[in-house]
Amino acid sequence: MYNVGTIHKVTTVCGGCHNMCPMIVEVKDNQVIHVSGVPGDTRTGGALCSKGLASAQIVHDPRRLLQPVKRVGPRGSGKFKQISWDEALKEIAEKMLAAREEAGPHSVAFIRGQAAGWGFPWDMLQRLTHVFGTEPGMGGSECFVPRAVAEALTYGGMPNYMDYENTDLMIFWGNQPAFSGAPILRKIFDARDRGAKLVVIDPLCFHLAVQADQFYQVEPGTDLAMMLGMLYEITESGLWDKEFVDKFTNDPGLVQLRAHLHGDNKLGIAFTPEWAEGICGIKASAIRALADQYATTKRAFIQPGHGLEGRMNVTHTNRALAILRLVTGHLDGPGCEVFTLPSPPRNPAFFMEDKVIKDYVRKEPVVMFAVPPYNPPEVTYPFQFMGQGMLPTPDVLRQMQEGKTRVAFVQGGNPLLMLPQPKVTREAFDKVDFLVVADPYMSETAQFADIVLPAATYLERTEPEWFKYHYWESKVFLRQKAVQIGEAWPDSKIIIELGRALGFTDAFPSEDVTWYIDELFKPSGITYEKLVQNPKGIEFAPIVYRKYQQEGFMLPGGKAQIWSDILAGAGFDGLPIWEDSSESLRSKPELAKDYPFIVFTGRAGPMYVHCQRRTIPWLRELQPEPLVMINPQKAAELGIVDGDLTVVESRRGKISLRAELNRAIQPNWLYVPGGWSDANYNELGIESDIDPVSSQANYMMCLGRIQKV
Numbered sequence: 001m002y003n004v005g006t007i008h009k010v011t012t013v014c015g016g017c018h019n020m021c022p023m024i025v026e027v028k029d030n031q032v033i034h035v036s037g038v039p040g041d042t043r044t045g046g047a048l049c050s051k052g053l054a055s056a057q058i059v060h061d062p063r064r065l066l067q068p069v070k071r072v073g074p075r076g077s078g079k080f081k082q083i084s085w086d087e088a089l090k091e092i093a094e095k096m097l098a099a100r101e102e103a104g105p106h107s108v109a110f111i112r113g114q115a116a117g118w119g120f121p122w123d124m125l126q127r128l129t130h131v132f133g134t135e136p137g138m139g140g141s142e143c144f145v146p147r148a149v150a151e152a153l154t155y156g157g158m159p160n161y162m163d164y165e166n167t168d169l170m171i172f173w174g175n176q177p178a179f180s181g182a183p184i185l186r187k188i189f190d191a192r193d194r195g196a197k198l199v200v201i202d203p204l205c206f207h208l209a210v211q212a213d214q215f216y217q218v219e220p221g222t223d224l225a226m227m228l229g230m231l232y233e234i235t236e237s238g239l240w241d242k243e244f245v246d247k248f249t250n251d252p253g254l255v256q257l258r259a260h261l262h263g264d265n266k267l268g269i270a271f272t273p274e275w276a277e278g279i280c281g282i283k284a285s286a287i288r289a290l291a292d293q294y295a296t297t298k299r300a301f302i303q304p305g306h307g308l309e310g311r312m313n314v315t316h317t318n319r320a321l322a323i324l325r326l327v328t329g330h331l332d333g334p335g336c337e338v339f340t341l342p343s344p345p346r347n348p349a350f351f352m353e354d355k356v357i358k359d360y361v362r363k364e365p366v367v368m369f370a371v372p373p374y375n376p377p378e379v380t381y382p383f384q385f386m387g388q389g390m391l392p393t394p395d396v397l398r399q400m401q402e403g404k405t406r407v408a409f410v411q412g413g414n415p416l417l418m419l420p421q422p423k424v425t426r427e428a429f430d431k432v433d434f435l436v437v438a439d440p441y442m443s444e445t446a447q448f449a450d451i452v453l454p455a456a457t458y459l460e461r462t463e464p465e466w467f468k469y470h471y472w473e474s475k476v477f478l479r480q481k482a483v484q485i486g487e488a489w490p491d492s493k494i495i496i497e498l499g500r501a502l503g504f505t506d507a508f509p510s511e512d513v514t515w516y517i518d519e520l521f522k523p524s525g526i527t528y529e530k531l532v533q534n535p536k537g538i539e540f541a542p543i544v545y546r547k548y549q550q551e552g553f554m555l556p557g558g559k560a561q562i563w564s565d566i567l568a569g570a571g572f573d574g575l576p577i578w579e580d581s582s583e584s585l586r587s588k589p590e591l592a593k594d595y596p597f598i599v600f601t602g603r604a605g606p607m608y609v610h611c612q613r614r615t616i617p618w619l620r621e622l623q624p625e626p627l628v629m630i631n632p633q634k635a636a637e638l639g640i641v642d643g644d645l646t647v648v649e650s651r652r653g654k655i656s657l658r659a660e661l662n663r664a665i666q667p668n669w670l671y672v673p674g675g676w677s678d679a680n681y682n683e684l685g686i687e688s689d690i691d692p693v694s695s696q697a698n699y700m701m702c703l704g705r706i707q708k709v
Contacts, residue, residue, distance in 0.1 A: 017181075057619075069083065111409065138392075145388050155560040162303050174223060239328070352507060563575055595651065601685070630662070
C-alpha cells in the first residue's frame with residue numbers, strides 16, 4: 001500500500017483513555033516513528049497527554065502478545081503453546097455452543113473491560129451477545145454507570161457538555177482532569193483567564209487543586225454530607241430557583257425536600273452545615289459560603305468524577321449532586337452542564353434485540369447505550385442494568401460462584417487484578433470450565449485462561465469514535481489503522497470472526513469492519529467513506545440550551561424528580577439521605593482502634609489507566625513504582641521517612657510499598673494509587689458491601705494501618 005522507506009501520515013484518534021484526542025501518526029515501514037496532536041483541534045488545541053505521546057512505545061511494546069495461545073499446563077501455571085486463529089476460534093465456538101445447548105445462553109459470560117472501549121466495539125459486542133441470546137457483563141458496576149443511573153433517575157439523562165466558554169464558576173468535585181483528561185486543562189485555564197472562578201473539592205490538595213481559587217479538602221467518602229449541608233443552606237436561605245423548581249420539577253415549593261433536610265427523614269437528622277462539618281471536615285461557614293456562591297452564580301457547573309464512587313453511598317451522593325443542579329436551575333443553561341446528544345443516532349436494528357425478545361422492534365434510533373427493555377432473569381440490580389444494558393458485576397460473579405457459568409469470554413479487562421479482593425474473584429473464575437481472554441498482554445486474567453487472543457492497540461484499529469468525557473463534543477471521528485503488528489486483531493474483528501465461527505453469518509455477513517460502520521450509522525447518514533473524507537470529524541448535534549422548556553425531562557410526567565417516585569416505588573429512599581461508607585471512623589469505631597487510618601485509592605497519575613501501560617518505558621519513568629502517600633507529620637510520629645518501605649494493611653490483606661511524604665494529604669489518611677500488580681490496593685479493599693441500587697461495591701476506601709518495614 002505504501003512505498004518501502006517512505007513516511008506517510010495517518011490522521012486518527014488516540015485510544016489511551018476515553019477522551020479520544022485527535023492525533024497524527026507518522027509511519028515508516030510499519031513502524032510508528034512520531035505522533036502529535038492535530039493543530040487547531042477545538043478540544044485539545046493540538047495537545048496530547050503522556051499516554052498519547054508514548055503511542056509508538058505502546059504499539060511496539062516487545063512484551064505484547066502477538067499470536068493466539070492455548071494453555072498446556074495447569075490453570076494459572078502460565079504454560080501455553082502457540083495456535084492459529086482458526087484453531088482458537090473453532091475451539092471457542094465449540095465450547096460456547098455446547099454450553100448454550102446444555103445449560104442455556106446465560107451459561108456463557110461475555111465480560112467487558114474499559115480497554116476495549118465503550119463506543120463502536122461495545123455495540124459490536126452487544127450485537128454478538130444478543131444473537132447468542134444473552135447480554136454482556138461486568139465493567140459497568142465499577143465506574144461511571146452508578147453516577148449515570150443516579151442522574152438519570154433525577155432528570156432522565158446525564159448532562160455531558162460543560163460549557164467552559166460561557167461559565168463563571170467551575171466546580172470540580174472528585175474529579176482530577178490532570179490525570180483523566182490532561183488536554184482539557186487548557187479549557188479550564190482559558191475560562192479562568194476570562195474571569196471564571198475555579199473550585200476544587202477533593203481529599204488531596206495536588207495538581208488542579210493547588211491551582212484553584214478555592215479548595216475544600218473533604219474527608220474521603222463524605223461528599224454526600226457536604227452536599228446535604230449545601231442543599232440545606234440554599235433552601236433555608238431562599239436562594240433556590242423558584243421558577244425553575246415550581247415549573248419543571250415534581251417538588252414545587254420544595255415542600256418535600258425542605259422537610260427532609262430539616263429532619264423529617266428516617267434518621268431524624270437536620271442536615272445543617274454544622275452537622276455536615278462534623279462528618280466531612282469542612283467548616284460550616286465554608287459550606288454556607290460555597291452554597292451561596294454556587295446558587296447566586298447564574299453561569300456555573302459542577303463536574304463530578306470517579307472520586308464520588310466506590311462507596312456504599314454512591315447513589316445518594318450523586319442524587320444529591322443532581323438535586324443541587326436542579327434547585328439552583330443550573331441545568332442545561334449557558335455556562336452550566338448541558339445535555340447534548342451523546343452519540344450519533346444509531347440503527348436500532350443493529351443491536352438485534354429481537355433475538356432475545358421475539359418480535360421486539362425498537363422504533364427510535366439509539367443514542368448513548370442500547371439498553372434492552374427487560375431485566376434479565378439473573379440480574380438482581382435492575383437499575384444498574386438500566387444504565388448500560390450490562391449485567392452487574394456482583395451478579396456475574398455470583399453466577400460463576402454457583403457453577404452456572406460454563407464459558408467466560410473476557411475482552412479488554414483484567415478482573416483478577418482490578419476487582420476488589422482478587423482472591424475472591426479468582427475463586428469465582430476457577431469455577432468456570434473454559435476461560436477465554438482477548439488482551440494485548442498476558443495479564444493476570446490471561447495467565448489464568450485456557451485460550452488467549454492477541455488484541456490490537458488503538459493504532460492498529462479502524463473504527464468510529466464518539467465517546468468523549470471531559471469535553472463532550474458532538475462529533476464522530478474515524479480512528480484509522482496505522483500499522484499491523486504480528487497477528488493481533490482489533491476487538492471488533494475478534495467479535496466479527498467469533499460471530500462467524502459460531503454460525504451467525506446472518507448477523508455477521510462481512511469480514512470488513514466498514515460494512516458494520518455503515519450499518520450502525522444508517523439513521524444519521526454517516527458512512528465510513530464520509531468519515532474518511534472528514535478527518536476533523538462529523539458533527540451530529542448542535543449545542544441547544546434549555547431544551548426542557550419545550551421537551552420536558554425524560555421521566556414520568558416530563559418533570560425532573562427531586563423526590564424519586566421510581567426509587568421510592570422500588571423500596572428505596574425517595575430523597576438522598578446520609579449514609580456512611582461501610583468502613584469509616586464513624587461506621588466502624590471498634591475496628592478503627594486497630595486500623596486508625598482512612599485508606600483510599602484512585603489513579604496513579606496521568607500516565608496510567610487502571611492497570612495499563614506499566615510496561616511502557618517513557619510512562620514508567622514518570623512513575624516507576626507504587627507509593628503510599630502519607631502526611632509528613634504522621635510519618636515522623638511513626639518513624640517513617642520518604643522512600644521507606646512500608647506495609648499497609650486492612651483486615652482483609654496487606655501490601656508493601658514505599659512511602660511518599662506529602663502535605664497534600666491529611667495526617668490520618670493514606671492514599672494508595674490503584675492498578676499496580678505488585679502493590680494492589682484491591683487486596684485491602686471491600687468486595688462484599690454493595691450499594692443496593694447501583695451494584696457498586698465499597699471498594700475505593702477502607703480502614704487500615706501502616707508500619708515501616
